[in-house]
Amino acid sequence: MAAPDFAHAEQHHRAARLADADRCAPASVPSQLERAVGEYLAFLSVERNLARNTIEGYRRDLAAYIGFLAERGISDPDEVSRVDIDEFVAVRRDAGYADASVERSLSALKGLHAFMLREGITQVHPTAALRLPKKEEHLPDYLTIDEARALLEQPFPDNAAGERDRAILEVLYGCGLRVSELTGLDLRDLYLEEEFMRVVGKGSKERLVPILGSARRALERYLDGARGELALHDRTGRGTSAVFLNKNGRRLSRQSVHALCERYGRAVGLEGLHPHTLRHSFATHMLAGGADLRVLQEILGHADISTTQVYTHLDRTQLREVYLASHPRA
Numbered sequence: 001m002a003a004p005d006f007a008h009a010e011q012h013h014r015a016a017r018l019a020d021a022d023r024c025a026p027a028s029v030p031s032q033l034e035r036a037v038g039e040y041l042a043f044l045s046v047e048r049n050l051a052r053n054t055i056e057g058y059r060r061d062l063a064a065y066i067g068f069l070a071e072r073g074i075s076d077p078d079e080v081s082r083v084d085i086d087e088f089v090a091v092r093r094d095a096g097y098a099d100a101s102v103e104r105s106l107s108a109l110k111g112l113h114a115f116m117l118r119e120g121i122t123q124v125h126p127t128a129a130l131r132l133p134k135k136e137e138h139l140p141d142y143l144t145i146d147e148a149r150a151l152l153e154q155p156f157p158d159n160a161a162g163e164r165d166r167a168i169l170e171v172l173y174g175c176g177l178r179v180s181e182l183t184g185l186d187l188r189d190l191y192l193e194e195e196f197m198r199v200v201g202k203g204s205k206e207r208l209v210p211i212l213g214s215a216r217r218a219l220e221r222y223l224d225g226a227r228g229e230l231a232l233h234d235r236t237g238r239g240t241s242a243v244f245l246n247k248n249g250r251r252l253s254r255q256s257v258h259a260l261c262e263r264y265g266r267a268v269g270l271e272g273l274h275p276h277t278l279r280h281s282f283a284t285h286m287l288a289g290g291a292d293l294r295v296l297q298e299i300l301g302h303a304d305i306s307t308t309q310v311y312t313h314l315d316r317t318q319l320r321e322v323y324l325a326s327h328p329r330a
Contacts, residue, residue, distance in 0.1 A: 031075035032121070037062045040115045051202040061105040062112060064092075077113075077122035085109060085126050106130065142280040143270070148173055150268045152214070161247065163226035165260050167218040168244060168252075172261075172275055174215025176282035176300050178202075179254045179275040185243040190223075192216060201301035209299055219243075283311045 041059055044050045068088050074080060088109075092102050110127045117125045143151070152169055156162040172182060181199045189198040195216060196208045211219065227245060234240065234249030242251035257275055265273025279300070286296055297308040 031066075031070075033066055033069065033075055033077055033080075036077060036116050036119075036121050037066060037112060039119070040112050043115060044111075049203045049205070057104055058108040058111075061108040065105070065109060065112075077116050078124050080113075080124065080126050082126045082130070085130060141274075141277050142284045143277060145285060147268075147270060148278075148281055148285070151264060151270065151273070154264065154268050156264075160226035160229040163218075163222045164230065164244060164252075165264065167222035167226075168257060168260065169264060169278070170215040170218035171211070172257075172278040173282055174213060175209050175211055176279050176286075177209070178279060178301075179257050181301075182275075183242075183244060183252055183254050183257060186241040187243060188241065190219075190243065192220060199301065202303075205301065205303075207298065207301050280311075283308070287311045 041055060041062075044055055044058065065088055068091065069075070069080065069084060072084065074084065089102060089106065092105055097105075106127075110130060113122075113125055113127045116122045152166075152173065156166045168182065171177060172179075175197070177199060178201065181201055184200055185197065189200075190211075191197060192211065195212050196210050199207055199209050201207060223243075227243070230245040230247065231239070231249045233247060234245075236250075240249070240251055244252040244257075246252045246256060261273045261275050261278070265271065283296060283300060286299075287293070293305065293308055296311070297305050300308060302308045
C-alpha cells in the first residue's frame with residue numbers, strides 16, 4: 001500500500017482539517033487513523049514547534065506504520081493492539097533499520113497513541129507500557145584546548161577566502177553555533193557593538209549568543225574587507241544579506257563549511273574535523289572553565305537541559321584522567 005500523504009494536514013489547525021475532511025466525498029475521506037496522524041503532525045508543528053526535520057522523520061515512520069496496519073486490515077485506532085506494535089517493530093528491525101531509526105519509530109508511535117487518547121479519538125493505549133530502549137551513551141568528540149589553539153592559530157591564506165575561513169572557525173568555536181546557524185546568519189543578525197548576535201536555531205527558535213574576544217575580532221576583520229571582495233563576484237545583481245559568502249558572492253553552504261573544517265583540521269593533524277566538533281569543544285571548554293549549566297543551555301539553544309548535561313560527563317571524564325595522572329595512589 002502506498003504511504004498516505006499527510007503533508008496538507010500539517011498546515012492547518014485541527015478544526016480546519018476536520019472541516020475539510022467533512023467536505024470531502026466519501027471515497028476520498030481518509031481512515032480514522034490517517035486523520036489522527038495528520039492531526040498529530042499538525043500538533044507537533046503548530047503547538048510543539050518541533051523542527052521540520054523531526055516532523056518529516058515522524059511523518060515517514062507513521063506513514064509506514066499506517067501502511068503496515070492497513071495490510072492487516074486495521075484502520076480504527078481501537079483495533080490496534082500491543083501485538084501489532086511489537087510486530088511492526090520486528091518488521092523494521094528485520095528490514096535492517098538502525099537502532100536509532102527504530103527508536104525514533106517507537107517514539108512516534110507512543111506520541112501518536114498518547115495524542116489519540118488525550119484527544120478522545122480512542123480509549124485504547126497499546127503503547128502505554130512500551131518502554132523505549134535505553135540509549136547507548138556516546139560522548140561527543142571534542143578538541144583539547146591545545147588542539148583548538150593549533151587549529152585557530154595556523155597560517156590562513158592571505159586573501160578574502162582565508163579571512164572568511166578564519167572567521168568561520170573562530171565563530172564556530174567561540175560561539176558554539178551549529179553549522180546551519182552559522183550559514184543562516186544575516187548581516188542584520190549581528191550586533192557587534194553590543195557583543196552579541198541573533199541566531200535562529202532548531203524549530204526556528206531565536207536566541208541571543210555572545211560574540212567576544214578573538215571570534216569578534218576575526219568576524220570584524222572579515223566584514224571590514226573580505227566580505228566586500230567576495231560580494232563583488234555576485235553576477236546575479238541581486239546581492240545577499242548573508243554574512244558568509246562563497247567565491248560567487250552568494251550564501252556559503254553547509255557543505256562548504258564541512259569541507260573547510262576538514263581541510264584546516266587536516267593541516268594541523270586533526271583528521272575528519274567536523275563543525276559540530278567545534279561546537280562540542282566550545283561547550284566542553286566553557287563548562288571546564290566554570291560556566292553555569294543553565295547559561296550554557298541558553299547559549300547552545302538546547303530545549304532540554306538533559307541535552308546540555310552530556311558535557312558534565314565529558315568534564316567528569318577529564319577529571320578522572322587528571323586524577324589518574326596526578327595522584328600517587330591512583
